[in-house]
Amino acid sequence: MREPMTLDNLAVGRRGIVRGLQGQSGIRRRLLSMGFVPGTEVETIRVAPMGDPIAFEVKGYNLSLRREEAAFIEVETIEEFALTEAPVGKALVVSHVHGGWGLRRRLRRAMIEPGVRLVKTRDNWVGPVAISVADQMHQLGRGMASRVFVQADNGQS
């Protein structure tokens, strides 16, 4: 777990855990009743074309908040990183995939879905990322790889 920050700073595709709420009682109360209670997982889904508001997923549904409202919510980001930023040669586990159904289907064909263990074998900073999943080698384009989020594999799960 990293140090706390506010929800408006949670990048698209990243997940966080709600830690607390600030702001006036009225607005805090509304955010609470919509499900932003401490301990809840939130994911940033996308940012509107003009940069505001932002769409989030919380408690299994989507809702949008303006940046000013999102700034009232303190979150702790979940320790995970995009496959493009992951270290080479370490044991990793896929924590989640940020993308539409098409992307997820293509990834599933390459056996990449949440919970799957993999190792990044090669990354030359440009061009595709090479990974090995269940002893099979795959190459992922950088765009695709940047949407696959992984955590260090500590052998559980």
Place this chain on the structure above:
Amino acid sequence: MSAKRKIEVALAGNPNSGKTSIFNALTRAKQSVGNWPGVTVERKEGRFVFEGHETKVVDLPGTYALDAYTLDERVARDYLTCEKPDAVVAVVDASNLERNLYLVAQLLELGAPVIIALNMMDVARSRGLEIDIDRLEKVLGVKVVPTVASKGVGIERLQQVVHDIHRDAPPPGLPISYGDDIEGGLAQLTEAVRAAWPDRTEGARWWALKLLEGDSDALALLAGDGAENALREVLDKVRTGLEKHIGADVETAVVERRYGFLNGVVRECTRRLPGVAGRLATSENIDWVVTSRWFGIPVFLLLMWGTFQLVFTAGAPLADIVDTFFGWLGGATGSVLSAARAPDWLVSLLTEGLIGGVGSVLVFVPNIVILFLVISLLEESGYMARAAFVMDRFMHLLGLHGKSFIPMIIGFGCNVPAIMATRTLESRKDRMLTVLVNPLMSCSARLPVYILFTGVFFTRQRGLVVFTLYLLGIVLAVLVARLFKRVFFKQEVAPLIMELPPYHLPTFRSVLTHMWERAWLFVRKAGTVIALASVLIWLLASLPWGVEYASESSIIGRLGGLVAPILKPAGFGYWWAAVSLAAGVVAKELVVATLGAIHGGVAGGLNQVLSRSFTPLSAYGFMVMSLVYIPCVASVAAIWRETNWRWTALAVGHTIVLGWLLAVLIYQVGGLLT
């Protein structure tokens, strides 16, 4: 227990839970629409008969909670606490169980006799969610009826359960345990509440909870003197004690634990079927395009353009038919009456006054019907929330809400349906502001005025001049909105906490019901006001006896003569200019029609009279005046219908002043410059 007693049930539920579909399915056609007393929140009532017993159904506003922070929540809560319905049917979206149950938990804590309509079971199943109904009933201690309202599944059983409610014992209330620490405090506080307010019927525990949560209504009750003093002391003590113990504010802790309980309920009563995508794949795919960085705005503009085209292009031939019909009706009535030797004044009153006036408004009906068809499609499919998401940034700059964009665009066609379209806005502030500035969107009825005057004075730059008028309308709308926001709504914060519900295919019936409701409201309400106004204008134009219709010696002509000096600083201080503007209040096209009637038509001397009487500057001023001054009668009626007489008076008043000021400013300052 008398078996013939009429049962009254309330329908509560989150927005997008399918509450409206349940309401429609339960009550079929037996519905009536009105407003909740004192507020402009729609109140719908319906009835159904089950085994010979009539049951009244009151549709509460869709809310996420009962915290009394929004107008809708307050309306719902006041109804539940004051009128105590025999049952509350809580409509719950089965595919979004946890958040929907939050409202149910609050209903149960209030002590309401709840029946759950577990709606959208089909969606839940397609998302791989299996719900153990028996278990849910047992855990919550209420009856649960699975339904698919859009297909009418489970409705009869729901009616049966509602019908049986008075036979069953009242529910025990939801025993959520808030943990030893909070429960300890609650017990103390409940005791103090019972001592202070022995006659409050909602239950001492509920008030104790509300006090602990910092509920504004509950705290307001504490302001009293006497018994409240002791209660205040206990509350302070309990609150500080808990805060120290929990290390966070009590309000957050209470909601957190309530959600914690519900999370447990959901886990206990549901099972995810393996192998089915948990998320709504299609919905996400649509969103990936429709709200994306690149396509979001183009898709929105395209849809708006399509709406506009459909409403005003496809509506035009239908509107022509209505127009032709009323023309024929007027003619036929005229000849029948003349043949029956009816006096001329009666013929004129009926044909020119009543049929002409009402006809000029009913002409809008085809456009309104199509518009509401499109709007209910956009809304029920779930796109409306996306449109607001895409446009909110821009509209927020103007002091409005993302959803205000649609009424504003529609206003360019006709302000009447546009004002009615503001119903999609939840916050009163946004709704009032959008209604008030809407007449500044230059509707198509102003176009004849622009065409006439630019044709005489600005032949070279016609397009440009007309464009500046549209632009001026928008700029004024922004300025007026910001001004009114500062003056009237300083305190109100309207955050954008907006659900983006999954897309779904609207059902034929719900779309048609919605469309019909709106169109009928327009015909009924606007129709009566307009019939009166038309007759009034006719009287003013025909009295005293024997004058030529709308001539200088008629009352309206004399009033025009009185008003003319006021218009002089704007450069058009003529009685006939005043009369044409007055006639334009009925419908803005009538400005041109009246000018024509007085000066012998466009074919006659109208153009010469205009070029003699106006300068380009005063002509521009006159066009600005036509744009800004009093919205037409139909718009005023619509504003009245959506707000109250104060806002309507403001809408009329500020536009007169603004229009006159601008016309004078243009003429005077322009005169100095040239």
